[in-house]
Amino acid sequence: MALEKIAGVRAAARDVEPFVADLFKAAGVSAESAEACARALVDASSRAFDTHGVRLIPFYMQGVTGGRINKTPxxxxxxxxxxxxxxxxxxxxxxxxxxxxxxxxxxxxxxxxxxxxxxxxxxxxxxxxxxxxxxxxxxxxxxxxxxxxxxxxxxxxxxxxxxxxxxxxxxxxxxxxxxxxxxxxxxIPFNRVGLRRATGTPLPEEVAVDDQGHFTTDPNAAVWVxxxxxxxxxxxxxxxxxxxxxxxxxxxxxxxxxxxxxxxxxxxxxxxxxxxxxxxxxxxxxxxLSMFDARISSFVEDLRAQPGKPGQTVHAPGDIEKVEAKKRAVEGIPVDNVTWAALEGFAAKLGVKVPSSTVDAV
Amino acid sequence: MALEKIAGVRAAARDVEPFVADLFKAAGVSAESAEACARALVDASSRAFDTHGVRLIPFYMQGVTGGRINKTPxxxxxxxxxxxxxxxxxxxxxxxxxxxxxxxxxxxxxxxxxxxxxxxxxxxxxxxxxxxxxxxxxxxxxxxxxxxxxxxxxxxxxxxxxxxxxxxxxxxxxxxxxxxxxxxxxxIPFNRVGLRRATGTPLPEEVAVDDQGHFTTDPNAAVWVxxxxxxxxxxxxxxxxxxxxxxxxxxxxxxxxxxxxxxxxxxxxxxxxxxxxxxxxxxxxxxxLSMFDARISSFVEDLRAQPGKPGQTVHAPGDIEKVEAKKRAVEGIPVDNVTWAALEGFAAKLGVKVPSSTVDAV
The missing domain is CATH 3.30.1370.60 (Malate/L-lactate/L-sulpholactate dehydrogenase, NADPH binding domain)
Known part of the structure; x- marks a missing residue:
């Protein structure tokens, strides 16, 4: 997964998680549901899985207020x-x-x-x-x-x-x-098509199709992935x-x-x-368990020790995100400006206190 | 999976399966082992999975005679x-x-x-x-x-x-x-590289790498897939x-x-x-079970009913092989000439009768 730099803020995961839970609780969601959602979103954001992190809160809030999501299941x-x-x-x-x-x-x-x-x-x-x-x-x-x-x-x-x-x-x-x-x-996820439309840059080859099913790199012609x-x-x-x-x-x-x-x-x-x-x-x-653990450790070690292409390193699944997660544990999780403004809007409307954040320069 | 036309013979699966089992038995393999191997190979060949069909017999015979494979496990x-x-x-x-x-x-x-x-x-x-x-x-x-x-x-x-x-x-x-x-x-499997070396045709993009790990379409430069x-x-x-x-x-x-x-x-x-x-x-x-069966049937029907790209049809996994399997049930399974000659060689050496076959024109 390529990590993209986004204009936004940084906030500590330990502050964001209760904030997110409080937003949903204030919207009428049961405590256990709200806390589970906040836990998963902040976990994803903490591990650099930003497409599935706090960015999704406005999407879920639509489901909560619209009635798609049962608030008290x-x-x-x-x-x-x-x-x-x-x-x-x-x-x-x-x-x-x-x-x-x-x-x-x-x-x-x-x-x-x-x-x-x-x-x-x-x-x-x-x-x-x-x-x-x-x-x-x-x-x-x-x-x-x-x-x-x-x-x-x-x-x-x-x-x-x-x-x-x-x-x-x-x-x-x-x-x-x-x-x-x-x-x-x-x-690719479909939202990559939207991003490329916004930036006017072509898509990679063979990842999206037009309305006839032909592969296209033109984000404006792409209708499906x-x-x-x-x-x-x-x-x-x-x-x-x-x-x-x-x-x-x-x-x-x-x-x-x-x-x-x-x-x-x-x-x-x-x-x-x-x-x-x-x-x-x-x-x-x-x-x-000792044999299992030893096999897993040697698998991971042997894979990481593999020669890379010039300038590249071989990773085990999730390694890149692990490195980023350590950084985020110190610097906070990044939240893009559009999402952060939406969260501030929900907070104002629902009477929830927004945690402190710092501007994250791109 | 693309089906490739190969020069060879056709023989009935019901004749080839006992023939293959007899070859291994004559080489000292236990009846139950030999029959299981023959069953799998002829099943694969019957279902157009030729890379893993009877073509593998010489490879297994090397393992049997070399000692890699225990004949009587x-x-x-x-x-x-x-x-x-x-x-x-x-x-x-x-x-x-x-x-x-x-x-x-x-x-x-x-x-x-x-x-x-x-x-x-x-x-x-x-x-x-x-x-x-x-x-x-x-x-x-x-x-x-x-x-x-x-x-x-x-x-x-x-x-x-x-x-x-x-x-x-x-x-x-x-x-x-x-x-x-x-x-x-x-x-792709590695043997595709060998085939392309033999035919002097380039590989698809980004399926094989050279000794530095760079993608190459040159089958002679490719060392790994x-x-x-x-x-x-x-x-x-x-x-x-x-x-x-x-x-x-x-x-x-x-x-x-x-x-x-x-x-x-x-x-x-x-x-x-x-x-x-x-x-x-x-x-x-x-x-x-009735609900499960109904869901699977509607999944398969709905998928097959999807619009294709111009000139193409949407298939469920395994559909192409199912069509070919019906044809092979009538016409016999194809065995390339190199493999058939090897089987005739084993049969002669081991005293096993070769089943009847017909020439399969390319």
Whole structure:
């Protein structure tokens, strides 16, 4: 993930998290829902996953005030089998249901070695990596997925069918933060197209298509994004998106991505009813924990020791974000000016105190 | 996957499968091992997965005669937990252990909803999709993975670290063959480089690198292949390869891909000791089977009904191979002349009768 410099402010994560929770609480959201959402957004922003960080607050506030998101959901947890648990999110914040899904799956995986948590009747849950990473901090290896509204053409197609359908994978690594993969199955998110329209710069090759399905680098001609792999190998990204859509719909009782209303409106009143899918593995039930840890450490060390292209370094998944996270722990998380102004607006309207921040020069 | 026309013969799958099994049996391989290998290879060839079909027989015969592959393995099945089973392959054919892994995981998934089968001390198992597809024909949704020897540079790297580490996903579809995704996490297999060297044609962009790690389209300059996603998004393919390597090594007790001896020799005497990783889900324990089946059918129908680019059709994963499989059920499976000559050579030496075949004009 390339980190982009943005004009904005910096604020301490420990101040922003309660501020975000307070905003949602003041808007009528239950404490546990608001805190789960704030936790995930600030976690993402702290780890340099800015597309899924505090930038999303205005988007969620639209859902809260519009009625899409149930402000006071009651989660229903159903043990479907010894290794399968379902969480009905009651149309509340996906973050709330997803953290709970990890906790419930962990209990089962402790007993059976592996467990699946399905989440249904949910909404957008931010970065899927927040939940797999949380599982890894508890000692589990986790795979997480969510489907989403149609923005991505299937390989060879001319109209969107899949969401950006991310796949996440997290593994505990002794003595450091978990290894974390958290990738959309499209090459780029659709908001990259909007950014390029604004800046008048062309898109990379083979990441977006026009209304006929032809690849285009013109952001103004681009109407959908394309699966990872491009013209030659997009059937791979398309196949991964299909896998994720199936696991998040047929196993959760939800419809597939193409059946969903657009996340970006104009209707923010109806629940979007999406599904998430998590697999948790308890490593100590497969190998002795010391052997498992040693294998993971040598994997990460050996990968990092690989020769890079001239001027490049080989990273393990999540390494670049780990470096940035350390910087942000000191300097605060960056919030772009447009988002910060929106947060100040919500705060003024809802009577919530804005935490201190410093201007972040670009 | 593009289907390439090859000069060779056609023979009926029902004749080739016992022929292949007889060849291995005559070479001293146990009946159950030989039959499992023949079953997987002919299955792959029948489904147009030619890179992992009968073409591999000479490669396996090198392993059998060289000592890499244990001809008479004893599988050891250990239930690690209620949803986790490990199969020690005893350095025998990976196909034998992998079919068994599906059977064992299925028994557990029947009870707990989901099960993982890990396979250790294994060898090359052909196409991973043979096993996930087998699971789907029994009614399970399956994810399968294997790691392999280093042929793929990590993103930004100048030397191979990962195997082509395939990911497979199979789902039962009412009234038709299972939906099947079976993809390497590199854009191309290394043997594509060899083919392009032979034909003097350039490689696609950003699928192979030279000895400095720079992308090259010159097959003679290419020394390694690259993860799917190319220059811009290869960190996604690289991340998937890392996930698969970790699940197939740290969970199975094997070393990661970079620690393995080259599959292509020159040493064919030592066991290669690789791991495979399978996840089986029992759909009826998550949703009613009628609802699950209806969701899968509508997913597949809706996807196929999507508008294509001019002149193109949108397919569900595995659709192209399903069409070709029907043709091959009538016309026989194609075997290239080089492979067929090798099989005739083995047959003559081992006293096995060659099945009838017809010349397949290019």
């Amino acid at each position: 009651t989660l229903t947890v159903t043990e479907k089998a010894a290794s399968a648990v379902h969480i009905d999110a009651d149309d509340g914040f996906g973050h709330f249901a997803s953290y709970r899904a990890i906790d419930e799956a962990a209990k089962l995986a402790d007993k059976t070695g592996v467990a699946v948590a399905t989440v249904g009747r949910s909404t957008h849950h931010g970065a899927t990596g927040c939940y797999t990473r949380y599982a890894a901090t508890k000692g589990y290896v986790a795979i997480g997925m969510t489907h989403a509204d149609a923005m991505v053409v299937p390989h060879g197609g001319a109209a969107a069918f899949f969401g950006t359908n991310p796949l996440s994978f997290a593994v505990p690594v002794e003595g450091e933060d978990p290894l974390l993969l958290d990738m959309a199955t499209s090459s 394309a699966p990872v792999g491009g013209a030659g190998f997009g059937y791979k990204g398309s196949g991964l998106a299909a896998m994720i859509d199936i696991l998040c719909s047929a196993f959760t009782g939800m419809g597939h991505g193409k059946t969903m209303a657009s996340f970006n409106g104009p209707d923010f009143s109806k629940p979007i009813q999406i599904g998430h899918f998590f697999i948790l593995l308890s490593p100590a039930m497969f190998q002795t | 004893t599988l050891t099945v250990t239930e690690k937990a209620a949803s986790a089973v490990h199969i020690d392959a005893d350095d025998g054919f990976g196909h034998f252990a992998s079919y068994r892994a599906i059977d064992e995981a299925a028994k557990l998934a029947d009870k707990t909803g989901v099960a993982v089968a890990t396979v250790g001390r294994s060898t090359h198992h052909g196409a991973t999709g043979c096993y996930t597809r087998y699971a789907a024909t029994k009614g399970y949704v399956a994810i399968g993975m294997t790691h392999a020897d280093a042929m793929v540079v990590p993103h930004g790297g100048a030397a191979a670290f990962f195997g082509t580490n395939p990911l497979s996903f199979a789902v039962p579809v009412e009234g038709e063959d299972p939906l099947l995704l079976d993809m390497a996490t590199s854009s 690259a993860p799917v996603g190319g220059a811009g998004f290869g960190y996604k393919g690289s991340g998937l390869a890392a996930m698969i390597d970790i699940l197939c090594s740290a969970f199975t007790g094997m070393g990661h891909g970079k620690t393995m001896a080259s599959f292509n020799g020159p040493d064919f005497s030592k066991p290669i000791q690789i791991g495979h990783f399978f996840i089986l889900l029992s759909p009826a324990m998550f949703q009613t």
